[in-house]
Amino acid sequence: GQQLNQSPQSMFIQEGEDVSMNCTSSSIFNTWLWYKQEPGEGPVLLIALYKAGELTSNGRLTAQFGITRKDSFLNISASIPSDVGIYFCAGPNYGGSQGNLIFGKGTKLSVKP
Amino acid sequence: DTGVSQDPRHKITKRGQNVTFRCDPISEHNRLYWYRQTLGQGPEFLTYFQNEAQLEKSRLLSDRFSAERPKGSFSTLEIQRTEQGDSAMYLCASTPHVGSGANVLTFGAGSRLTVL
Numbered sequence: 566g567q568q569l570n571q572s573p574q575s576m577f578i579q580e581g582e583d584v585s586m587n588c589t590s591s592s593i594f595n596t597w598l599w600y601k602q603e604p605g606e607g608p609v610l611l612i613a614l615y616k617a618g619e620l621t622s623n624g625r626l627t628a629q630f631g632i633t634r635k636d637s638f639l640n641i642s643a644s645i646p647s648d649v650g651i652y653f654c655a656g657p658n659y660g661g662s663q664g665n666l667i668f669g670k671g672t673k674l675s676v677k678p
Numbered sequence: 679d680t681g682v683s684q685d686p687r688h689k690i691t692k693r694g695q696n697v698t699f700r701c702d703p704i705s706e707h708n709r710l711y712w713y714r715q716t717l718g719q720g721p722e723f724l725t726y727f728q729n730e731a732q733l734e735k736s737r738l739l740s741d742r743f744s745a746e747r748p749k750g751s752f753s754t755l756e757i758q759r760t761e762q763g764d765s766a767m768y769l770c771a772s773t774p775h776v777g778s779g780a781n782v783l784t785f786g787a788g789s790r791l792t793v794l
Binding site: 569596598600605606607608609610613653655656657658661662663664665666667668669670671 | 682709711718719720721722723726733734736769771773776777780781782783784785786787788790
């Protein structure tokens with residue numbers, strides 16, 4: 566079945582450093598979504614991507630929809646302590662209804678002040 | 679509007695008991711979803727409502743699980759005869775969008791279930 570593989574599983578970085586994480590799939594996606602989840606809370610949408618090659622920014626965050634449509638990347642520039650959390654990529658579950666999403670297992674980000 | 683509200687936030691129950699979770703979506707959102715998230719995993723789709731109609735159910739939704747959205751507004755998720763494997767965060771999400779935009783979900787804070 567469909568699976569999303571996120572890399573790395575966890576990152577421990579110094580405040581001010583840039584962060585890169587990615588998400589790959591064996592199947593093609595027509596939408597990529599990046600969510601952030603903080604402890605005890607639900608996921609919050611960061612960026613939505615709809616077109617191969619698309620590069621979209623949201624403040625210090627930049628995400629790209631891979632040309633092959635089988636991957637996506639999320640970069641965070643100049644990390645700050647409030648960037649701590651788990652970052653999930655997600656895409657549509659083919660054969661499912663709109664809103665039926667497949668999520669990766671997440672990349673856990675820790676930031677040292 | 680305060681977003682998607684879920685109640686209770688935490689529930690501890692003994693194995694075999696029934697539990698019910700409530701979700702109040704954002705008021706103009708006609709599409710409502712339930713997801714389950716276990717430790718170390720991403721959310722997994724359980725079921726989807728458009729207005730009051732339940733249009734899709736995952737294989738994860740065993741016959742001990744039932745979800746309703748009686749008037750197309752709030753929704754409830756009931757788990758009967760709970761098992762320890764039901765321990766998870768139950769997330770509700772909603773969206774007003776159609777087409778590819780319907781994949782952009784707003785999640786609630788979740789209801790965490792612990793089955794002893």
